[in-house]
Amino acid sequence: MKKTVTAVALLCALSSTAIAPTFAADDDEAARLKAIEEYRKQIADGNPSDLLAMEGEELWRTPYGPKNQSLERCDLGLGPGVVKGAAAQLPRYFADTGRVQDLESRLMTCMEQLQGVKPEAVIDAPWGKGERARIDRLVAYIVTESNGEKIAVDLSHPKMKEMYELGKRMFFYRTGPFDFSCATCHGKDGQRIRLQELPNLTKHEGAAAGWGSWPAYRVSNSQFWTMQMRLNDCFRQQRTAEPIYGSDATIALSVYMAANGNGGVMLTPGIKR
Numbered sequence: 109m110k111k112t113v114t115a116v117a118l119l120c121a122l123s124s125t126a127i128a129p130t131f132a133a134d135d136d137e138a139a140r141l142k143a144i145e146e147y148r149k150q151i152a153d154g155n156p157s158d159l160l161a162m163e164g165e166e167l168w169r170t171p172y173g174p175k176n177q178s179l180e181r182c183d184l185g186l187g188p189g190v191v192k193g194a195a196a197q198l199p200r201y202f203a204d205t206g207r208v209q210d211l212e213s214r215l216m217t218c219m220e221q222l223q224g225v226k227p228e229a230v231i232d233a234p235w236g237k238g239e240r241a242r243i244d245r246l247v248a249y250i251v252t253e254s255n256g257e258k259i260a261v262d263l264s265h266p267k268m269k270e271m272y273e274l275g276k277r278m279f280f281y282r283t284g285p286f287d288f289s290c291a292t293c294h295g296k297d298g299q300r301i302r303l304q305e306l307p308n309l310t311k312h313e314g315a316a317a318g319w320g321s322w323p324a325y326r327v328s329n330s331q332f333w334t335m336q337m338r339l340n341d342c343f344r345q346q347r348t349a350e351p352i353y354g355s356d357a358t359i360a361l362s363v364y365m366a367a368n369g370n371g372g373v374m375l376t377p378g379i380k381r
Contacts, residue, residue: 157248157325157377160332164249167242173223182218184211184250195254196374199363201265208271210362211250212336213354215243231353235337240353247323247334251376258373259320261366268363271356275364278357279309284348290361293342294318304381309365316372319365324378332377335362 168179168191184194185202199210205217219225225239233240263269282289291310293299299306307314323334333341339358343351351357 155325155377155379156330157252157323157332157379160245160248160325161252161377162249164245164247167245168249173219173225175222175224177222177224179215179218179222179246181222182215184214184218191250191253193254193257195251195376196257197260197262199268199271199359199366200262201267208265208267208356208359208363210335210354210359211247212243212334213359215246216354219243227354235340236331244332244334248332248377251323251374254374255376256373258371259316259366259369261363261370263363263367271360271363272367274356275360275362278361279364284346286347288346290342302381309368312368312371315365315368317369319362319369320372320374321376321378321380323376324380326380328381 168182171178181188183189183202183204184191185197185200186192186194195211198214199208201208202214202217207213209217216227216230219230219239220227230239230243236244261268263272279290280295282292289295293301293306294309294314297308297311297314299308307318309315309318322338323332324338325332336353336358339361340350340353343349
């Protein structure tokens with residue numbers, strides 16, 4: 109009997125020893141999640157993108173370029189000069205160019221047609237410099253005017269369907285020396301890098317959260333990132349060739365993400381770590 113009691117006591121002791129670290133790990137995880145939530149609340153208090161949006165609104169209304177015209181007649185898809193809600197319905201097919209365009213590429217078209225600014229001036233500019241800096245501020249203004257609107261990307265046009273399928277293939281295409289695809293980071297639930305959750309962009313909830321919160325201000329480097337720049341950084345992390353600014357490749361990826369997020373709410377500009 110004594111041996112039996114001793115054995116049971118030993119078993120209980122071993123069991124409690126094994127269970128204790130589990131409880132500690134759970135407590136650590138809860139504390140970590142709480143700390144992350146507090147950090148997010150802190151960085152969300154005062155978004156520097158608001159200042160860029162104010163500058164962008166001024167740029168929208170100010171004559172510029174060889175033609176010395178403003179962008180107030182720019183058609184972002186809802187009619188000339190209509191900004192409210194326009195970003196929530198982009199990318200979209202534009203009959204005047206015969207192309208599917210996202211916000212940045214459409215601004216390039218308006219700048220060329222209305223102001224005489226050549227697309228090359230944007231494409232060849234460094235990130236955050238020259239004409240790209242101008243577009244960054246315009247983007248901040250335009251997406252702010254869709255904050256709170258529902259994502260509503262129309263896939264009915266055949267070219268939109270083509271771009272969606274191209275974007276989907278690109279999303280899952282593995283490339284670069286590390287054999288990464290977009291889906292490597294954004295094709296599963298529950299993935300995270302440091303303090304940043306990685307939304308599953310193949311599902312509605314993740315796509316709505318991911319697409320709906322970009323463009324965004326990056327606290328870690330004090331920069332405002334448009335979607336073109338965000339996608340460029342994904343290619344950089346894949347260690348593969350940099351896409352051309354405003355290319356069909358980046359637009360197709362945007363169509364795929366935006367359409368997957370249809371019905372979600374735009375919370376732009378976002379603020380990220």
